[in-house]
Amino acid sequence: MLTETESQQRVLRLQEMLREKGVHAALLIMPIDVFYFTGTRQNAILLIPADGDPVMLVRKSLSRARAESPIADIRPFCSSKEFASVFSHDLVSIGLTYDAVPVQQQSFYTRALPGRSFVDISMMVRELRSVKSPFEVELVRQSAAGLASVLADVPNFLKAGMREIDLAAEMEYRLRKAGHEGYVRMRAFNQEIFYGLAVSSGGVNGGFFDGPVTGKGLSSAAPHGASTDVIRVNEPVLLDYVGVFNGYMADMSRIFVIGKLDPELQQAFDLALDIQEMVRQAMKPGVICEELFLDAASMAEKGGFGSCFMGMPGEQAKFVGHGVGLELDELPVLAKGFAVPLQAGQVIAVEPKFVIAGKGVIGIENTFVVTEEGGLRMSDLPDAIVFLEA
């Protein structure tokens, strides 16, 4: 439950950013943005003026929004005629998150608020949300614990001969009973994910997903994650799952092998651990995100696995880590072209991985918080490959 203090601090930080950019108000309409400031995910929008108190307008459910949110001024959604009266006349420049707001929604609000000018505040909102409070970090830690407890249980249900989808079903069953909420929200256009990936040989497939691994999936309509391929002995099985509890995510990957592992894959795995440790030590405020990716790519290259780092040749992702929080693809990104400094409190999933044609997918992923001492792990689950008897 979002406290009043926490909600107010988030609002105050956004108001500072609005004043800095000369924007008079933020009109937040993406559900998860509204949730961030209000603590309730109803069908609602939130007006935050650069100075003054926020106003939440709720279509459905008003009673639930009022029960869940510490926002003082919560009103039923008004007709488009009355709409302008909610906005003081001196609020001329109004910000919307154009990265995710559909054109029809933008049209509705620009028509309802004639004479105002609208600007894109996507990056402002995403930057604000990228820095987590201690309260949020604790929720990420709880999600990591929930996910880790199921990953630790994998040796009890992973068997040779089961299909990738059977393994996914076992994972998801246990996650759900532990309270996993299911929704793995993503912000990027054209991206979607269902829980995560349970892949063996099916992992070596190209795909739409903006990560190192897409998976074969179940059909051309769901070409992502587990397939009906059978899991065999002596091949790596990647479990890359997102824990989602109380809206907050932790993203982790572990490798399991029934039998023995090809020495080349073991070598690549050890290199992934080295890259993870290099990034972890460097995850301090002020360090440039892009440099962490370039350093990681350079280590992969020197280790002899440059051409399969973060994806198959031709489909290699240009990042080694991504922000997580209420969405899976938050800021910052440890990526090429992302030449901005890390900030204390940012939460980042670091995931050095290799996709080796004909052999499989291998690597590691853990979620860390940026601190003055480097990345702080959100879970103590051991990184080592788990070998099971064939």
Next chain:
Amino acid sequence: MLTETESQQRVLRLQEMLREKGVHAALLIMPIDVFYFTGTRQNAILLIPADGDPVMLVRKSLSRARAESPIADIRPFCSSKEFASVFSHDLVSIGLTYDAVPVQQQSFYTRALPGRSFVDISMMVRELRSVKSPFEVELVRQSAAGLASVLADVPNFLKAGMREIDLAAEMEYRLRKAGHEGYVRMRAFNQEIFYGLAVSSGGVNGGFFDGPVTGKGLSSAAPHGASTDVIRVNEPVLLDYVGVFNGYMADMSRIFVIGKLDPELQQAFDLALDIQEMVRQAMKPGVICEELFLDAASMAEKGGFGSCFMGMPGEQAKFVGHGVGLELDELPVLAKGFAVPLQAGQVIAVEPKFVIAGKGVIGIENTFVVTEEGGLRMSDLPDAIVFLEA
């Protein structure tokens, strides 16, 4: 797998609609729209000129798009400078689906294509997609069969004392092993759903969801579906799930009771069956969608349950059925204000339900195809409440 003939028929139908409206080309960028015409869900866009052959531009994965799609002209995504050359100069009026396309995407394409005018073709695309081919109806039938097989198994795992979330986990485990793809895609802004609803007392809660039932959910970040409430004897348990196989959906609800049911709830259930049968008989081409809702609401009123039809007082949904296909909220909607005729081949989930404060949620849902003989059921699973021994 989408055949070339099926893909071409869909393209030809859209081209007719474009010419009718004087739009020179459709620029489809929503993944599921692209999938509908191409049979592949990659990171790709599709240009369909009103006359001529479609061109697909693929960001990732090109090889997978080519392997899966019967579209002849599939190219790698080009730079924004080269982009205009893909579009013949006589394509001046270009359609985008403004209901779902984010503003940043619209800006990208309008900048890349200077001198063109852009129009909203959301309704055109949604209307086209609402009429299913025999191939699509067969896929919906298969999804209904997959879902029905798990619903038929419920008496083997539903027990008093389990939590709603435990019941959800059991349902979803079996669905997943049967090949359920997980993604329950919705088009409406601000809506989302995870599999469906497994609710008992938690069902009597308001919420953001645009359906008769939202459920309590697990937290204020996921205020929808199953909660940690314990399922008790002598109360209705609603399982409202979406089957998704090969991208296509069937939506069904059934009621289970451990022990005995309050006579008022049984009465409401019988009324729901009568309403479903009225709607089913009337689901013929030419019948006005709105009238089916008004007739249903009138039956609910006459039966004494008007104030809790399709939701709690104050939060009642104004529909009794919704189109399903590749998305859960397709056209048509059997709703107030939807004064358009039904067309043969439309697939509609009909879901008369009642939310009775202090007692529970009760009702039925099945997916039907509109035919000259009325609604054709996609599954033969019996409608009756399933009573289990306490």
